[in-house]
Amino acid sequence: MPQRQINLHLVSDSTGETLNSIARATLARFDNHHVIHHRWSLVRSRLQLDRVLEGIEHEPGPVLYTLVDSSLRLALEETCGRVGVQCFSPLDPVMDLLQGAIGARAKEKRAAQHVMDxxxxxxxxxxxxxxxxxxxxxxxxxxxxxxxxxxxxxxxxxxxxxxxxxxxxxxxxxxxxxxxxxxxxxxxxxxxxxxxxxxxxxxxxxxxxxxxxxxxxxxxxxxxxxxxxxxxxxxxxxxxxxxxxxxxxxxxxxxxxxxxxxxxxxxxxxxxxxxxxxxxxxxxxxxxxxxxxxxxxxxx
Known part of the structure; x- marks a missing residue:
């Protein structure tokens, strides 16, 4: 089977470690593939996001993201829809599950796991x-x-x-x-x-x-x-x-x-x-x- 090449964009407002781990764990189960990783970390402003959007348009491919800011999420999703690539926030289903179990909404706080506590x-x-x-x-x-x-x-x-x-x-x-x-x-x-x-x-x-x-x-x-x-x-x-x-x-x-x-x-x-x-x-x-x-x- 010939090797297939894809672009994979990992967009995060933090270090991107979570997305890197998810991508590494899932891609390990595929044979005959070549994935070009585009890692976009510490994306916290519209100016920074615009660079990401240009990259996605230039080299389209699936997008995994962890963005807390709702305006940045919306802009990313709209661009992906226009370009015709899929985008997904892997933490959202987990967050929904825990919010239902805990009975409280999660705070919109980026990089919460990296605080100096x-x-x-x-x-x-x-x-x-x-x-x-x-x-x-x-x-x-x-x-x-x-x-x-x-x-x-x-x-x-x-x-x-x-x-x-x-x-x-x-x-x-x-x-x-x-x-x-x-x-x-x-x-x-x-x-x-x-x-x-x-x-x-x-x-x-x-x-x-x-x-x-x-x-x-x-x-x-x-x-x-x-x-x-x-x-x-x-x-x-x-x-x-x-x-x-x-x-x-x-x-x-x-x-x-x-x-x-x-x-x-x-x-x-x-x-x-x-x-x-x-x-x-x-x-x-x-x-x-x-x-x-x-x-x-x-x-x-």
Whole structure:
């Protein structure tokens, strides 16, 4: 089937993040397409909208918009109707649903989700925390963490922590290095600890690519324990055994996106706090790696 090309206009009076997410999620389900994105953000005046309308007339295509100002919405809809392109506000059905359930009209307030409130500053604080507690740094500050991720080098600990920080979660990460002692704070952790597991072949590929990027000064690719298959397998097994012995749940990140890993971490955090609230042990009594790694019983 030949590839079809379309123009897609995303018009927002805010940052446009919502429309970008909607477009990305929906277009991922189509094959054999080529979409040219036209992103129009911070459209808050008629002068700014006129530039958008000229763009739509010059390169017509469907329009998704999030505009609060009713006069701007009307002008956009009229132009789309004249040009013969469809336009749609994806938040309107959701807003109508919630207005009916809540029994009140929504305020006409643009970029309401981006106000600098307590939640905003909590996310910024979490970002600062991740920066200062990345890759085993600031181990004393682990006592202030909401969650600690552990795993071998290059198992996606850092990007997962940053994703969680954007949700306001203070996430520290600690590398599991053969022969290196763990921070004392992890002897009796005050928060959930989650292990990240990755298959050996995938890890070797990631590490080999990493060595190429940094130049691997003086490191022979075929001799370094960092990418030696047997050494990597031993490193992964040691990390698995440690998590099993501590009762730390494990997530296999080999074929997971960062978003999927973070979502699972959040689920495990909720389960940890639920057990703590009920007075149950915060560690899992059975091998937490069993379902993920296929290791029955209390350990490998």
């Amino acid at each position: 307590a939640d905003y500053f909590r996310r910024i604080d979490a970002m600062h925390y991740v920066l200062s507690h990345d890759d085993g740094q600031g181990t004393l500050g682990i006592r202030d963490a909401d969650v600690v991720l552990v795993g071998v080098s290059r198992s996606s600990k850092t990007p997962t922590c940053f994703y969680l920080a954007n949700r306001g979660i203070k996430a520290a990460n600690v590398p599991l290095v053969p022969g290196a002692a763990l921070p004392t704070a992890l002897e009796d952790p005050p928060c959930p600890v989650v292990g990240l597991h990755i298959e050996a072949n995938a890890l070797i590929d990631i590490r080999r690519h990493r060595l190429k990027i940094i130049g691997a000064a003086g490191v022979r690719h075929d001799a370094s324990d960092y990418i030696d298959p047997e050494a990597v397998k031993a490193e992964i097994i040691a990390a698995r055994r440690l998590c099993s012995s501590r009762g730390w749940p494990v997530i296999d990140v080999t074929r997971r996106s960062i978003e999927e890993t973070a979502a699972t971490v959040l689920q495990l955090m909720e389960a940890w706090h639920a057990r703590r609230k009920d007075g149950a042990p915060t560690h899992t009594p059975e091998d937490p790696a069993a379902a993920v790694l296929g290791t029955p019983g209390r350990g490998p």
